[in-house]
Amino acid sequence: MVKRATCHDCGTKEGQLHILGCDMERCPFCGNQLISCQCVYKKLRIDVSPGAWAYSHGLTDAQQKDWEKLLGDKGRIPFVLYPNLCAKCGTLWPEMFLVPDAEWKHYIEPQMQREMLCKACYKQVKAVSLRKAFQRIMGELTLEAKSSALAALASLKVPESQTRN
Ligand SMILES: [Zn+2]
Ligand SMILES: [Zn+2]
Ligand SMILES: [Zn+2]
Numbered sequence: 001m002v003k004r005a006t007c008h009d010c011g012t013k014e015g016q017l018h019i020l021g022c023d024m025e026r027c028p029f030c031g032n033q034l035i036s037c038q039c040v041y042k043k044l045r046i047d048v049s050p051g052a053w054a055y056s057h058g059l060t061d062a063q064q065k066d067w068e069k070l071l072g073d074k075g076r077i078p079f080v081l082y083p084n085l086c087a088k089c090g091t092l093w094p095e096m097f098l099v100p101d102a103e104w105k106h107y108i109e110p111q112m113q114r115e116m117l118c119k120a121c122y123k124q125v126k127a128v129s130l131r132k133a134f135q136r137i138m139g140e141l142t143l144e145a146k147s148s149a150l151a152a153l154a155s156l157k158v159p160e161s162q163t164r165n
Contacts, residue, residue: 005081007022007024007079007081009023012079014079014081015079015080016079017076017079018076018078020068021035023035024079025077025079027077028076028077029043029074040063040067041054043067043070044063044070046059046063084116085116086116086118087112087117087121088117088125089120089121094118094119095118097122099122106129107122107125107126108125
């Protein structure tokens with residue numbers, strides 16, 4: 001059974017158009033958020049540089065009408081709810097958690113940085129990355145330094161399974 005979702009911003013039902021001005025509507029020209037993209041100014045050739053009339057006044061009623069016609073001709077994008085899911089294990093609507101930007105970029109490979117991960121998968125990816133870094137460091141050590149590092153690790157009583165590989 002398919003449940004029809006409701007837009008949390010404008011209240012429209014899935015499959016229908018948002019109310020114009022809804023912050024969830026996508027622009028049919030560029031795919032970005034309709035209320036914040038620049039297509040209206042590009043398409044209507046409106047100058048919005050600082051100091052220009054439109055910069056401080058926004059669209060005139062006539063321009064707004066022209067824009068709505070352009071949107072209509074192009075075909076506005078109806079509301080369809082695409083669920084968030086973990087890009088790794090596929091869990092639907094994973095619990096959100098915060099990772100500092102720098103940390104995220106450090107551990108997540110570039111082409112995956114815009115994806116969403118659940119907490120468990122993030123931990124796993126981070127562990128893989130840490131293990132690689134650890135191996136790289138160990139690879140650069142002299143035999144002597146390596147054995148004293150391993151001895152130091154052993155004295156920390158880290159379980160074998162976490163230090164192997
Ligand atoms: Zn909406
Ligand atoms: Zn656009
Ligand atoms: Zn996951």
